[in-house]
Every structure is written in C-alpha cells, then in structure tokens.
Amino acid sequence: MWKFSIRRILIMIPQMIFLSILIFILAKMMPGDALSGMVDPNVNPERLDEIRENLGWNNPWHVQYADWVGGVLKGDLGQSFRFKMPVTDIVGQRIINSFWLSVLTLIFTYAIAIPLGIISGRYNDTILDQSISGYTYLGFATPLFIFALVMLWVFGFTLGWFPTSGSVTPGLQPGTFEYFMSKLNHLILPSISMALITTVSTVQYLRNEIIDTKQKDFILTARAKGASESRVYNRHILRNSLLPIAAFFGFEITGLIGGTVFIETIFGYPGMGLLFYESILLRDYSVVTAVTLLFGIASIIGALLSDIILSLVDPRIRIK
Structure with missing residues (x-):
C-alpha cells in the first residue's frame, strides 16, 4: 500500500x-493585459509601455x-494589478x-444520492425506481x-x-452564533442547488451496482442457505455496492471545481469561482x-485520493 501511494505521489x-x-502559456496567449482597455485620454501610451517593461511583461x-x-x-503568487494587493491575500480571503x-455540497450530495440509489436498486423496475x-x-x-x-x-x-x-x-460580529447561522444560511441554497445536479x-x-450485485453467485448462495432478505441486503449487497462509491470521492471533489465557478457567479458568493470569473473580466x-x-x-489531488481509496477497496489494482 505504501509503495503504491508513494509511486502515485511521484507521478503527480x-x-x-x-x-x-x-x-x-495559455494565460500569456490571451489578448491584452491588466493595462489594456484604459480609455482615459490623459494616460500616455508610452507610460503604459514603460510600466509593462518594469513589470517584466515584455520578457x-x-x-x-x-x-x-x-x-x-516561495509562497508568492504575485501581485494583483487590479485589486492592488498580493494574490496570496486575495486567495486566502476566498478559499x-x-x-x-x-x-x-458533498454532504448534500451523498445524503441525497445514497438513499435514492439504494431504494432505486433494491426496488428496481417499480414505479418508485422509475x-x-x-x-x-x-x-x-x-x-x-x-x-x-431557477433555484435562485x-x-x-x-x-x-x-x-x-x-x-x-x-x-455581524465574527465568532457569534448569529454570524455562524448567517454563514450557514448563505451556504444552503447554492450548495443544495449544485448537489441536486451533481448527485444524479x-x-x-449505485443503483446499477446494487442490481448487478443482486445477480452474483454469492448472493444466490446466501439466499439458498436461508438468509433473511434484510441480512442479504445489509451484509452482502449493500456493503459490496457502497465500496466503489467511496472510491469516487476524489472525483466528486474534481467535479465540484467546475461547478463552483457557475454557482458562485450566479449566487454572488465570494469564493474562488467568482474570483476566477472576475479576474478574467x-x-x-x-x-x-x-x-x-x-x-x-485540487483536481490532481482528488484523482490521487480516488486511486488510494480504490486501492484499499480492491487491492488487485495496486502497482506491484
């Protein structure tokens, strides 16, 4: 296990x-820079070129x-030309x-997905499943x-x-109960909006895993031995079906990254996604x-977590 984890980290x-x-390279290929678009007639273009030269943008x-x-x-992400402050400070405020x-969002996702997936898989081909x-x-x-x-x-x-x-x-004063409840109240709608889509x-x-596991030989054997239906589902079907879900935890993190850009922009939520959108503009x-x-x-680390969890679930995939 340690060898697999170390090798996987080195690949990163x-x-x-x-x-x-x-x-x-992609950022440098984008047209213009932070000084572009200045329409003030009092700004001397030669002065702008001099600023670009001093900042090293012409190198x-x-x-x-x-x-x-x-x-x-060194932990220095540069200086924001528009916000007039270090990028590290800006990111620290938003992250x-x-x-x-x-x-x-992850809590809502699994709280919704696991019960629905279990019900749909256990009672497949019923009106509830449909x-x-x-x-x-x-x-x-x-x-x-x-x-x-629509949710907004x-x-x-x-x-x-x-x-x-x-x-x-x-x-509101930070650290008070009212401050905490206000933070939570501002989080609920954007997080549940994203969770209701990402959970599908x-x-x-999970539904397909449960249906597939129900048809395995060891399940048929357990039923033939007289095991109760609840025992078959709880001890055999559900346990084996939930393990692969844990392996996709890292990929869930990766999927959230793209979603936060839309969610934070729509809800005006001051996070990394909104900062990214504003900085592009x-x-x-x-x-x-x-x-x-x-x-x-974060995406690379999410993939690493998924590989490690999946190797714990199924040791056969570990690199020897």
Whole structure:
C-alpha cells in the first residue's frame, strides 16, 4: 500500500510541472493585459509601455515563467494589478468560503444520492425506481447554471427563504452564533442547488451496482442457505455496492471545481469561482493563473485520493 501511494505521489510531480507550463502559456496567449482597455485620454501610451517593461511583461515567456514558478515555490503568487494587493491575500480571503461550500455540497450530495440509489436498486423496475430514474435523467439533461438560476429565482427572490448574494449578513460580529447561522444560511441554497445536479451520476451508479450485485453467485448462495432478505441486503449487497462509491470521492471533489465557478457567479458568493470569473473580466492574469493552478492541483489531488481509496477497496489494482 505504501509503495503504491508513494509511486502515485511521484507521478503527480511531472503532472504539476506540465500543468503549470500549460496554464502559464495559455494565460500569456490571451489578448491584452491588466493595462489594456484604459480609455482615459490623459494616460500616455508610452507610460503604459514603460510600466509593462518594469513589470517584466515584455520578457520572453520562459523568463516570465521561471520568475513566476520561483515565486510560487516561495509562497508568492504575485501581485494583483487590479485589486492592488498580493494574490496570496486575495486567495486566502476566498478559499475558505469555497471550502465550506464544497464540504456542504458533498454532504448534500451523498445524503441525497445514497438513499435514492439504494431504494432505486433494491426496488428496481417499480414505479418508485422509475420515478427516481426520471429525476436522474432530468438532472443529466439540465445544465447546472440553468437549474441554479431557477433555484435562485424561486427560493431567493420569489419565496425569500434564502439570501440571494454574499456569504454573510453585513454588520455581524465574527465568532457569534448569529454570524455562524448567517454563514450557514448563505451556504444552503447554492450548495443544495449544485448537489441536486451533481448527485444524479452517483444515484445511477449505485443503483446499477446494487442490481448487478443482486445477480452474483454469492448472493444466490446466501439466499439458498436461508438468509433473511434484510441480512442479504445489509451484509452482502449493500456493503459490496457502497465500496466503489467511496472510491469516487476524489472525483466528486474534481467535479465540484467546475461547478463552483457557475454557482458562485450566479449566487454572488465570494469564493474562488467568482474570483476566477472576475479576474478574467478584469484581465488580472496573475490572479487567473494562481486560481487555475490551485484548481488544477485540487483536481490532481482528488484523482490521487480516488486511486488510494480504490486501492484499499480492491487491492488487485495496486502497482506491484
């Protein structure tokens, strides 16, 4: 197990190097920079060129990349030209919000997916199963941003049950119970909106696993020996069907990354996704590259977690 984990971690090193190069090159290929689009007639274009030269933006890409990587290794993600502050400070302010949004989304995802998948798989080909399958098909066909807009309009603007933007009510003192409840209230609607869409693949996978396990020889043998139906499901079918679900935990984290960009933008939730979107509009490429790099590293780590969990579930896949 340790050999497998160490080898898998070592594979991450070239992945991260390639990821950093790709992100940097793509950012440099984007048109314009943070100084582009200034329409103030009093701004001298020669002065803008001088600023670009002083910032090193006119250097060859490999020189800029080396400077950028050197700063990243030291914990310096650069300076935001638009926000006038270090990128590390900006990310530090937003990453906590995105973390709690992802945690609550994962809780809702598994709280919804596991019961629905178990019911649908156990009572397959019934009206109940067809209803759950209909929900999953509808979820597969519905774009996340469309569903989020509907949820915001219904439960935010029409019914007024949840806040429509922000992460906490202004004026509350951090550390108080009211502050905590306000943070939670701002999290519920965006997290459950994302969970209701992302959960459909888990429901279908668990359903299919249960149906497939019910037909295995050891299940037929357990029934032939007189084991009760509840014992067969709880001790054999359900246990074997849930193990592969745990292996996809890391991939669930990866899937959340793309979803948070839409969710945080629609709900005005100040997290990493909204920061990424705003930085692209402002052409603040130091922030864009930093956030994209963090998203990419999170995806790589998510895949690593999935491989490790899957190796625990099924030791046959371990690298010898």
